[in-house]
Amino acid sequence: MDTVHLINVFLPLYDSNQLFEIIIKNGSYELIRKQSSYLEMKNVIKLDGLSLSPPPTSLKTIDCQGSVLLPSFIDAHMHLDKACSLNKVANHSGTLEEAILNYRQQSPFFSVEEIEYRAIKTALNALSHGTAAIRTHVNFEVALGEDVVFRALEAVLRAREKLKPYIDIQIFPMFSWPDDSSKRKLEWIEEAINMGVDGIGGAPHLAVDPEKEIDFLFDLAEKHDKPIDLHADESDDPNVCTLDYIIQKTVEHQFQNRVVVGHLCSLAPMEHEKALLLIDRMAEAEIGAVTLPGANMYLQGRFDSGIVRRGVTRINEILQRGVTLAAASDNVNDPFHPFGKADLLQIGLLTAYAAHLGSNAGQKQVIKMITEEPAKLLHINNHGVQQGSKASFVILRAGSIEEIFTNLPSERYVFHKGRWIYHSKIVEDWGDSVLAFYWNSIQKQHELFEKRNVRYV
Structure with a gap:
């Protein structure tokens, strides 16, 4: 060199x-x-x-x-498999619920090649803006059947291999406990893990039985010695709180510094002292967090009138209590978030607006949230100058x-x-x-x- x-x-x-x-x-x-x-x-x-x-x-x-x-920037939470799909999947209500439903219905019509193309396109956009590493969550819905369930994962694995000389991509499939406990569906999950994924993902707050789902995901992670990165409490309802049980399981499994939670929207409307107690327990359990201001400001508060909740988690309280916190892109040009271009400076600006981080110290903190802090979450050592x-x-x-x-x-x-x-x-x-x-x-x-x-x- x-x-x-x-x-x-x-x-x-x-x-x-x-x-x-x-x-x-x-x-x-x-x-x-x-x-x-x-x-x-x-x-x-x-x-x-x-x-x-x-x-x-x-x-x-x-x-x-x-x-x-x-x-270089590090995007700690993205969905490369869904990116740039807005032209195929609409979301007329702008809600999370419709985005999930419409994308699930369209999934059987996406080929591996199309998903790979969109993943590579988005990763290259991110690289051109200065992002050198991405952690992407990937859909893995066993209910769609064997012909469909592996497509997104196979596509993103292909994209990772092609781009390996240029950008680092970590893959976290979003697993869930099969409703019928089918042995075959459980075998698909084991097969997916053995394809070379980097960790265990999921969204237990959307499950019928969130605690059962969390148990399942932690058991998977322990069995395969993989870190965990979960969508957590992406809701306006302060009573939605899987974070409490995630903290408990982190300590039980001795997974300190191996668990990341994204979104945490319900912390914002939650009773203040309860929220602070949860954040303190996160810090003690060494759980990292990711805020996704673009997608959450777009999706949340859809049923509010008057003062509309924007869904962004308690950024300042999380930072003040020593929890490692990153800001990331989440979705790019898809039914979950129609905007964005995989540019973390754009996300940083939204974070600064949402959390009132406009002073020199505040803006410097935002830069750390897209560089040094996500490096800790992705276990990228010595990421700095x-x-x-x-x-x-x-x-x-x-x-x-x-x-x-x-x-x-x-x-x-x-x-x-x-x-x-x-x-x-x-x-x-x-x-x-x-x-x-x-x-x-x-x-x-x-x-x-x-x-x-x-x-x-």
């Missing part, structure tokens, strides 16, 4: 007012050093002049021109945390698995020479002001 040398780069998660020089060798950070000044060097490649087509065989020093470098760690990052054409969320910069440079993976370049073309002059002047002034405002050691 070639050596990568970066200068004049911001690392706002570590020091908001300091430029850094970075050297990457053999795919790992060899040197991360604070600069004593804004470096002006000859024979460098300006970041805005970097080209990856054709792929560079050797790169000299890259002047990042005061751009921000962040650890630190000497000795594998270099996996995204450079954004922004000069600060605040500028990231103000502009959601489209121009991004993605580095993962020891090489440059993607670069999006913006071509600006004003139709009026005066406007073009003003715009170019503003850009130059911005760069000068940024240089002046930097503090150096």
Whole structure:
């Protein structure tokens, strides 16, 4: 692997007012050093002049021109098998119930090849935005019969294998206890696990007997030595609370730091002290959590009038009590969530709005919720910008945390698995020479002001 040398780069998660020089060798950070000044060097490649087509065989020093470098994004909760299916599956009421029903009815008409195409398309979109790892939940509905039940899993396994050199994908099928306790259906579940999945998923709050379902899922996880990631309490009803029993089973099975729960919508309308007690118990049991603000703000509160509940869990209380919390995409352009483009900066902005995380510290916390925090949930070690760690990052054409969320910069440079993976370049073309002059002047002034405002050691 070639050596990568970066200068004049911001690392706002570590020091908001300091430029850094970075050297990457053999795919790992060899040197991360604070600069004593804004470096002006000859024979460098300006970041805005970097080209990856054709792929560079050797790169000299890259002047990042005061751009921000962040650890690559990690999407801790997605549904690659359902993504981009909105054109085939409608949801007229906008409710979770109709989305589930309509998708189930359409599932027999999706081929493995179609699901694989949609999964690859969505994963590549995520990668282009800076996401280097995805945990995807995959439908596995035994009630649909053997001809259908394996299709989504087979498709996503194919997609994972094809994209393995470029992006990391973890697969968690959504299992449930067969209503008729059929031996054959239980064999399908065992077969699915042996196909090479990464963990056990499910949505026990939707089961007829949630506790029986949770028992079944924990027994599966223990038998196969797999972590658990469950949809939990995706409901406006504060009385829906499988979290209590999930915590209990986590402790009983000694699954601390091996359980993740997503959504937790019913925590929001729940009586305050009860909710805080549950969150404290989550922290003690070392259960991680994922908030899905896009999908939950869209799906929840559909039957409210006046003040409409938005379904987002208690983000601030969860953070304050030390629970590892990530923000993730959930569904992308499907009946559960018609919007989104697998861009975690977009999800981060929604999280900041929903949880009032607008201060510098708050926005920095949001960045951690799409980088370092989900890395803990996915057990990706040393995911950060630190000497000795594998270099996996995204450079954004922004000069600060605040500028990231103000502009959601489209121009991004993605580095993962020891090489440059993607670069999006913006071509600006004003139709009026005066406007073009003003715009170019503003850009130059911005760069000068940024240089002046930097503090150096």
